[in-house]
Amino acid sequence: MVLILSQSLMAHARGAPETFADLAEAISPSVVNITTSTTVAGRTGPQGIVPEGSPFEDFFREFQDRQGPGDRQPRRSSALGSGFVISEDGFIVTNNHVIEGADEIEIEFFEGMTLPAQLIGTDPNTDIALLKVEADKPLKFVSFGDSDKSRVGDWVMAMGNPLGQGFSVSAGIVSARNRALSGTYDDYIQTDAAINRGNSGGPLFNMDGEVIGVNTAILSPNGGSIGIGFSMASNVVTKVVDQLKEFGETRRGWLGVRIQDVTPDVAEALGLDKAEGALVSDVPDGPAKDGGMLAGDVIVSFDGVDVVDTRQLVRVVANTQVGKTVRVVVNREGKTETLKITLGRREEAEGAVPASMSGDDLEQEAPSSLEIMGLTLSPLTEDLRGELQLDESTKGLAVVGVDETTEAFEKGLRQGDVITEASQSQVLTLDDLQARIDEAREAGRKSILLLVRRGGDPRFVALTLDESE
Structure with a gap:
């Protein structure tokens, strides 16, 4: 009796559900399958198969001629993915790579209804896309939760269309937080809930039925789930979705500096107590230069948020409203200074060229090496x-x-x-x-x-x- 009671208390403390059925039943109507259709140009000859002038060129041309003219006509290619409804008037979130290049997008709902979708906007940097459907009645939808409150070990549930098999549920735990794969704004939740091809764009739920992530990628040697899946954190997604809904594009804040992490040896060389902050290596023309920032400054606080490293600073700046004037605290030659900087827009500055180094033209006679x-x-x-x-x-x-x-x-x-x-x-x-x-x-x-x-x-x-x- 004591052993049974002890095990029961442990299960309750871990939040282990007796079943996922009630949760799955409540949120399934808001999860959708996405089918895209793309026109692919037909083949016109052996180009790209063998080099021009190759003795095999005639052989491949004869082979293609035997296939018939139909193979040289444009053809349709389909792809599958997942998504979820976030409002009763038909806004749907999915991955950018699910719908990228699509001519037509069709949404299949859990109840069997299908509707064409309009693309509202995309953000390749976070692999998020926003779609819109027009329905005769209000649609069932799910809400975003606070991904920052998710803890390693929490139960989660993924839903989607894995391998084109239709609506499917898998469950697991949060394996890790704040993972980065390759993007500047990456903030992934790692989970062992089974995620496979076709799950892309589907939601990752907490046990309250809130979306805390968008299933985006898997790490696998064979293309199938081995229990290492990645979902873009909802606190990143919500900001992107709000901007796509309002502007049809993202509008990220831009500080205008080149930065690098403060390593322990850099901290020692600068006389800093801790290896934290973002070291400014260059200040091209832009908001930071206008606000008085200098190369060699160490950014320790941005808009009231303590800066731990460069990755965190990039995300915080990007999530700050364009045109906002913020206080940036820097360590400059051992002293703390506060700068007021009005942020620009990142997307408008993507092609900016850093300012060249200016200096004295003094030339002196000196040792050769x-x-x-x-x-x-x-x-x-x-x-x-x-x-x-x-x-x-x-x-x-x-x-x-x-x-x-x-x-x-x-x-x-x-x-x-x-x-x-x-x-x-x-x-x-x-x-x-x-x-x-x-x-x-x-x-x-x-x-x-x-x-x-x-x-x-x-x-x-x-x-x-x-x-x-």
């Missing part, structure tokens, strides 16, 4: 600029050699790189660099922070100072 920290460095001369294909605005020290046994090589420095700053101060000569190294040693630093540019792209690298140098 210096070997330090595994690097062989040389001041930029006209000949060296031409050899490295650098423009006149580039100032700094050229890396003309890297010892492959050193930390510098391990951290990615290569011949042709240009060091433009050391300890957040511009370096134009070898003496400038030596002075910054001496200052770092006198301050008790174990490493020095270098700003390195390669092909115009900047990044900070912290190198350990050798006391023998």
